[in-house]
Amino acid sequence: MTRTTILNFSQAAQQAQHWVNEVASELNWDVPRAYRLLRAVLHTLRDWLPPEEMSDLAAQLPVVVRGVFFEGWRPLDGLGHSRRKGDFIIAVRREFGFEAEVDFDRAIGAVFHLLDSHISAGEIDQVRNSMRKALRQLWPAD
Numbered sequence: 001m002t003r004t005t006i007l008n009f010s011q012a013a014q015q016a017q018h019w020v021n022e023v024a025s026e027l028n029w030d031v032p033r034a035y036r037l038l039r040a041v042l043h044t045l046r047d048w049l050p051p052e053e054m055s056d057l058a059a060q061l062p063v064v065v066r067g068v069f070f071e072g073w074r075p076l077d078g079l080g081h082s083r084r085k086g087d088f089i090i091a092v093r094r095e096f097g098f099e100a101e102v103d104f105d106r107a108i109g110a111v112f113h114l115l116d117s118h119i120s121a122g123e124i125d126q127v128r129n130s131m132r133k134a135l136r137q138l139w140p141a142d
Contacts, residue, residue: 016064019114026110040095041111042069044088045127051075053130060119085134105138112139 024034046054046069058066089104096102116124116139128139 015062
């Protein structure tokens with residue numbers, strides 16, 4: 001392995017850590033908890049987006065975050081959801097783990113805000129528009 005490749009891995013890890021740190025900072029959470037949330041929201045979003053939109057979004061994620069996005073993915077699991085806001089929150093809670101004091105609307109909004117700040121506006125508009133109106137309420141429009 002060349003030094004450049006090792007440097008690329010280090011930079012990719014730092015970029016992913018930066019994303020997790022941003023979520024932690026916005027919610028005033030510790031880093032492991034923020035990572036669990038980021039992972040849970042990305043997995044739920046991945047499973048709820050149409051395949052074309054999911055792959056377009058994934059292409060803009062940093063390489064390590066993209067790995068988290070696809071971790072454990074089973075393509076047929078995302079089919080058949082009713083796509084209601086409450087069902088999305090339940091799916092995030094299920095993956096995140098139960099914590100009574102978490103305001104999941106706010107927590108999910110923090111991850112969506114992170115995506116807003118790092119993904120192209122055009123792609124975010126496409127992702128947001130592929131969601132039902134009730135679910136779009138979780139995604140703060142800037």
